[in-house]
Each structure stands twice: as structure tokens, then as C-alpha cells.
Amino acid sequence: xxxxxxxxxxxxxxxxxxxxxxxxxxxxxxxxxxxxxxxxxxxxxxxxxxxxxxxxxxxxxxxxxxxxxxxxxxxxxxxxxxxxxxxxxxxxxxxxxxxxxxxxxxxxxxxxxxxxxx
Ligand code: SF4
Numbered sequence: 001x002x003x004x005x006x007x008x009x010x011x012x013x014x015x016x017x018x019x020x021x022x023x024x025x026x027x028x029x030x031x032x033x034x035x036x037x038x039x040x041x042x043x044x045x046x047x048x049x050x051x052x053x054x055x056x057x058x059x060x061x062x063x064x065x066x067x068x069x070x071x072x073x074x075x076x077x078x079x080x081x082x083x084x085x086x087x088x089x090x091x092x093x094x095x096x097x098x099x100x101x102x103x104x105x106x107x108x109x110x111x112x113x114x115x116x117x118x
Contacts, residue, residue, distance in 0.1 A: 001027065006044055008037040018039050048074040056084055056099060058116040059092045065114040067101060072106040080104040092116040 001022055008015045017031040019041050026045065029038050043049055049071035055063035072080060080103050087100060093116040100110040 003025065004045070006041050008032060008040050010036045019045060021045075021070050043082050050077060052077060052080055052083055052084075052103075053113075054108075056087050056089070056093070056110075056112075059089045060116060062116070064093045064112060064116050066110050066112050068103060068106075069098075069109045069111050072103065072108050076104045076106055080106070080110075084110065089116075 001020055002018045004021060006017045006019070013033065013074055015032050015037050017029060017037055017040075019029050020027040026042065029041050032038050032041070051068050051071045053065075053067040056066050058064040066084070068080070075104055083100060083104055087110075089099065091101065093112045093114075095115040097112045098109045099112055102108070105108045
């Protein structure tokens, strides 16, 4: 048996959660105070997901805040950042605009969370 420890990042409570594993099999999950914490740990053990929050180089050359519309696999973060860093808009970026429709082939779009100043 092996124990893995997590701090749940789903809400600010930050519950300390322990998963007991027998090989790949989950024997128990304890320390979570709600079901979302259990789901978080199960996802961490199988396919960890993260929402990417960063900036792109705007039309003016200044940084513009962006994020993925949903969480993407943690394993895709480097590939996603390479696409983000290579992205150059053809006009000033607007709040809520989809900048990359299918970031790193995840099916998740990259959207602007700010408008570019003109
Ligand atoms: S287990 Fe539930 S209450 Fe605890 S941090 Fe996670 S989401 Fe919040």
C-alpha cells in the first residue's frame, strides 16, 4: 500500500486529502470534507487538469491577459504555452474573444480576459 497526499485546490478551504493506493487501485480517500475533493484527487491520480492563465503578446506588442475556457490536461501545459507564445493577433484583442479555438489539440479554446488598450 502507498499513501499520496494532496491539498485540494477546488475551494479556499484547502483540505489536506490522503489517498491510499494498492498499485493503481484506489483503496481509500480521506480528509476531504465534500465530494468535490474526492473527485479532485481521483482526477489527480488519473488525468490531472489545470486551467491555464497567462498572457499573449497583443497587437500593440503589450501583454494581454488570457485563460483557457476550461481545464486542460496538465501534461499539455508546455505544448499549450508554446502555442500561446507563438500567437500573434491580426488586430487589437477584445475581452471574451476566442484567440485560439483548439489550444494544443485539447478541444479547449484560449480566450481573452481583458481588452487591449488602443
Ligand atoms: S474537499 Fe471540498 S471543502 Fe475541502 S478544499 Fe476541496 S472542495 Fe473545498
